Every structure is written in C-alpha cells, then in structure tokens.
Amino acid sequence: KRQGLNRARIDELADFLRGDFDLVPTMGAILTDTYAQLAELTREQRGILDVIDQSPRLIVDGGAGTGKTLLAIEAARRLAREGRRVLFLTYNKLLAARLTTGAATEDYAGELVVRNAHRHFHDVIEASPLADELAQKFDPEKQESFHVLLPELAELAASDSTESRFDALVIDEAQDLLTTRNLDALAQMLDGGFEQGCWYAFLDSQDQALVYARAEQAALERLRQHGVSQRLVINCRNTRPIASQTALLSGSKRRSQARVGGPPVEYIPYREQSGWGGNLERVVNDLRREGVSPGQVSVLFTRRPNEAEAKVLARLGMGPLDDETVPLLGSSALEHITWSTASGFKGLENDVVILAGVDNLEKDWFRGVVYVGMSRARTRLYVLLSEACE
Numbered sequence: 001k002r003q004g005l006n007r008a009r010i011d012e013l014a015d016f017l018r019g020d021f022d023l024v025p026t027m028g029a030i031l032t033d034t035y036a037q038l039a040e041l042t043r044e045q046r047g048i049l050d051v052i053d054q055s056p057r058l059i060v061d062g063g064a065g066t067g068k069t070l071l072a073i074e075a076a077r078r079l080a081r082e083g084r085r086v087l088f089l090t091y092n093k094l095l096a097a098r099l100t101t102g103a104a105t106e107d108y109a110g111e112l113v114v115r116n117a118h119r120h121f122h123d124v125i126e127a128s129p130l131a132d133e134l135a136q137k138f139d140p141e142k143q144e145s146f147h148v149l150l151p152e153l154a155e156l157a158a159s160d161s162t163e164s165r166f167d168a169l170v171i172d173e174a175q176d177l178l179t180t181r182n183l184d185a186l187a188q189m190l191d192g193g194f195e196q197g198c199w200y201a202f203l204d205s206q207d208q209a210l211v212y213a214r215a216e217q218a219a220l221e222r223l224r225q226h227g228v229s230q231r232l233v234i235n236c237r238n239t240r241p242i243a244s245q246t247a248l249l250s251g252s253k254r255r256s257q258a259r260v261g262g263p264p265v266e267y268i269p270y271r272e273q274s275g276w277g278g279n280l281e282r283v284v285n286d287l288r289r290e291g292v293s294p295g296q297v298s299v300l301f302t303r304r305p306n307e308a309e310a311k312v313l314a315r316l317g318m319g320p321l322d323d324e325t326v327p328l329l330g331s332s333a334l335e336h337i338t339w340s341t342a343s344g345f346k347g348l349e350n351d352v353v354i355l356a357g358v359d360n361l362e363k364d365w366f367r368g369v370v371y372v373g374m375s376r377a378r379t380r381l382y383v384l385l386s387e388a389c390e
Contacts, residue, residue: 061234064375295334342373353377
C-alpha cells in the first residue's frame, strides 16, 4: 500500500544517501593552506617596493612578521639586476647563511654580496695591512672585539681600499647594528656614504631591539637625517592567534594586524625540577604522528641549553641549526628537527615552532626574547613555560 514519508523516514533516507561526517584536515594540509594565504604580498608591502624604486635612501620600521627581510632581499636583488655592486648585511649569522643560498640562484648584471656584519668587517681587515694588528688584538671571548675593535679597524681598512667599496647597501635587522662605530665603518664602504649613497635599512626599533639592546639613538637619527622613513604594520607571517598571544606575553606596544586565522597557541607548563624535556618529547611525538616533516619544525630556547638539556635534545634526535642545515628549513630534505636559541633565529621562520624554557616574563630582555621566539611561527606555536610563568 502506498504510504507517504514522515520526518523519521525522510531522515533515514537522507542519512543513507549522505551520511553526516566531520572533516578533519591533516596537519600538512593546514600548514600548506595557511602558508599560501600568508605568502601573498600585502598592499602595504607593494607600497614599500614602490618607494624603494623612487628613493635612494630609505628606513623601513616594522614589527616581527611584517615582511622586512622579504622586502630587504628584494630591494637588494633589484639593485643587483640593474648592474650595481650591492652589499646585503645582517647581524644574524644563520640568516646570512640562508639568504646567501637564496641569492645564489640568480645571475645578476651586477653583484650581490650577502654577509654577516662581523664576518664582513673581519674579511675587509684581513685583506688589508691591518690584518696583523687584528690577529694580535682580537679576542673572540670579549664583546669589545666585536663592537669596538672590528668596526674601527674595518673603517681604517676600507678607507684605503677600492675593492671594499659598494654601489649600494641594504641592512636587515638594522636595530642590531645601529651604532656610531658600525655606521662610520659602513660609510667608508658605501659610495657616497650615508649622505649621498644608495642605502636601505630595515629594522624593528621597539620589541626586537630589546634582545641585543645595542641600537644607539644617535645612529638612528643619523640615518633619519638623510633617508625617507616608512612603517609596516600588517603581519604577513603569523596567524591571528600567534600574533595576539605574542603581543600579550611579550608586552609588545606594537599593534600589528594579522590577516589569517589559524589554530590556537598551545601553552604547556612544566615543573622547574623536572624541566621541559618530557613535555617537548610529547609534542614532538604528536607532530611526528601527524606526519609533519622535521624540516617544518624548529625548537627554540630563551637561552642556550646546558649540558644535561643538550643530551635530552640529542636523545630526541635533534641537532643544532647551523650553516649547513639552515638553507633546508621548511623542506622535506631536512631529516631531523633542529634547535636554536631564539636570538640566533632572528629573521628566520618556520611552519611550526616550539618555544621552550620560558621561565621569566618580568624583565625586558626576557620579554624581547619571547617576542622573537613566538613570532617565528607561521602556523603552529607551542610554548613550554614554567609553572611560575603560567
């Protein structure tokens, strides 16, 4: 006998034809999708590139994740394509190693030299008659060797050498190099100096300047007298949860605007007596089960691990980030997870970051290091902090 369908029968048939299900995307899909959204140039960044084409001297100030390094290397490449000899300087050795690999993929009409600043000063002196004096006085254990001796001898060496002269200068993470001595040395290496030469300085004058705390206001004002200043506020590296939590923990006064959503930041407290080792192992094992590539994960520390902590990292199959592994960050070619201090990771980034050993949120220096460490993460961020900080 023909019967009409009631609500229960309609639901039964609908469930048979199209059952309910939950979509659970893989971690790899989340990382890929988020990276694609973050990688789009913002209107703000395109505006900076327009200014670069119009102005021979420019200061770009912005917080972490606003694209300073991306714009700096693009500015250097454009100048080298025009046939100029360009010096690209950064304070961070690992960042210099990574950018050197990227810059080498293109043939330029001119020349693009990517260097860590101290290494460059050292090489300029070594090629001069002052090499013997450097060998006698330089002590790698003394900060004065890096911040006084190297720039002073480099200034003298460059003043007598045409080979150390460049047509253009690009400085990334400039807040770590802004001292009068460094600028005096660099002025001798730049055709026209800072007054008439072609130069671009990219810096974070606020939060990241706390880490090394070497920026001199007089040096910054010296640049401002001769260059145009621009600001960056759009965060194109971090998701909104990462950007907001980074600002909260670090006490950042910047209000950068993140564009892309993402998973929440995971805070994992540990007891001071037992340390972060067990929690780190659990997080790493979870990521491995989810199929995340080792190259997509970076473990960062507020300070360098001691001997006992280094053994924990070795047991977990992790190795320190160095000149050989840094070009492989983010790729499947890296076979093990790498670790670094947060300060040593400045200018770099990765899909997943685990910041461990956060045991102080009171002092400015610690908050600066936390800011740098947390802001390195593009998509997933885990913070292993002591119960006292929780």
